[in-house]
Amino acid sequence: QVQLQQWGAGLLKPSETLSLTCAVYGGPFSGYYWSWIRQSPGKGLEWIGEIKSSGRTNFNPSLKSRVTVSVDTSKKQVSLKLYSVTAADTAIYYCARNHKYSYGQDYWGQGTLVTVSS
Amino acid sequence: IVLTQSPGTLSLSPGERATFSCRADQSVSSTYLAWFQQQPGQAPRLLIFGASTRATGISDRFSGSGSGTDFTLTISRLEPEDFAVYYCQVYTGSPSSMYTFGQGTKLEIK
Numbered sequence: 001q002v003q004l005q006q007w008g009a010g011l012l013k014p015s016e017t018l019s020l021t022c023a024v025y026g027g028p029f030s031g032y033y034w035s036w037i038r039q040s041p042g043k044g045l046e047w048i049g050e051i052k053s054s055g056r057t058n059f060n061p062s063l064k065s066r067v068t069v070s071v072d073t074s075k076k077q078v079s080l081k082l083y084s085v086t087a088a089d090t091a092i093y094y095c096a097r098n099h100k101y102s103y104g105q106d107y108w109g110q111g112t113l114v115t116v117s118s
Numbered sequence: 119i120v121l122t123q124s125p126g127t128l129s130l131s132p133g134e135r136a137t138f139s140c141r142a143d144q145s146v147s148s149t150y151l152a153w154f155q156q157q158p159g160q161a162p163r164l165l166i167f168g169a170s171t172r173a174t175g176i177s178d179r180f181s182g183s184g185s186g187t188d189f190t191l192t193i194s195r196l197e198p199e200d201f202a203v204y205y206c207q208v209y210t211g212s213p214s215s216m217y218t219f220g221q222g223t224k225l226e227i228k
Contacts, residue, residue: 035217037217044205044219044220044221044222045162045205045207045219045222046219047216047217047218047219058214058215058216059214059216060214060216061214061216094161094162096161099164099167099173102149102152102167102168102171103149103150103151103152103167103168103207103209103217104152104154104164104167104173104207104209105162105164106164106167106173106174108161108162108163109161110161111161
């Protein structure tokens with residue numbers, strides 16, 4: 001059974017860098033796109049970006065200038081960095097696996113609440 | 119692409135039929151349309167992809183339909199565990215490859 005386990009700092013100050021990692025267990029890693037999605041009360045679900053195991057990336061244009069996503073295939077991990085955070089970046093952040101043959105995300109991590117506050 | 123879901127809240131009783139609407143502001147391929155269910159405190163769960171194909175393990179009480187700008191998720195007979203928030207999502211390939219979600223419809227017990 002595929003499981004995604006994510007971790008990272010939950011409390012940040014404005015201007016700091018959000019850093020999260022997601023590890024994949026119980027299933028294949030290569031050949032899939034892996035997405036980062038966040039959810040805040042004010043903006044609902046927002047897709048941040050995706051990375052394929054090969055390293056190819058796509059990003060939400062609204063966040064592209066502040067986001068990097070990386071992959072470590074040997075560890076079956078994907079990582080997210082969001083720079084220069086503000087209170088508006090406070091949200092639950094999820095990693096998720098994109099459906100291999102269609103669109104949408106078929107497996108999700110448990111979510112990490114990240115709060116940005118001075 | 120902007121997705122607008124209606125209604126914002128749906129109040130029904132177990133055993134009734136639920137219908138959720140998702141409208142796009144421009145035509146989208148049905149291949150790119152998905153539906154998710156989210157229970158409180160949990161991550162979203164994929165229900166439907168390709169507008170009408172049930173994801174693995176999803177009950178046949180859930181069905182999706184639609185094309186162009188109008189898509190529908192139907193739950194034929196509500197069970198207690200179905201009361202949750204439902205989101206539609208679309209993938210767009212240009213000008214930027216990205217996903218967009220609707221704002222969600224909350225299904226509550228009447």
